[in-house]
Amino acid sequence: MKDANTSTTAGQPEWLRVKEACDYSRLTKAKLYDLMNRGHLRFSSLKEDGQSKGTRLIHFPSLRHFIESRASGGPSTPTLP
Incomplete structure (x- = not known):
């Protein structure tokens, strides 16, 4: 089982806490x-049976993909002179 600190490419985490996702995306x-409740972002809810609250983790690649899929104008990757 992978933990929240498991890295994807370029040393980026695979999973983010909601606050970290807010900081990265500048979304509230x-x-x-x-977005999670509407199925636009992949997430995991770490909650034990009987608990009313848990920790939600957002799949970082799905957040990046969601943002990129709504980008417009310019090339998808910056070009250097």
Whole structure:
């Protein structure tokens, strides 16, 4: 089982806590929860049976993909002179 600190390419984490996803994306916590609830972002809820609250982790590649899929204008990767 992978943990929240498991890295993907370029040393980036595979999973982010909601606050980290807010910091990365500049989206509000409410917007991220809305995107998760509508199925736009892959997430994991770490909650034990009987608990009312748990920890939500957002799949970082799905967050990047969601943002990139809504980008417009310019090349998808920056070109250097």
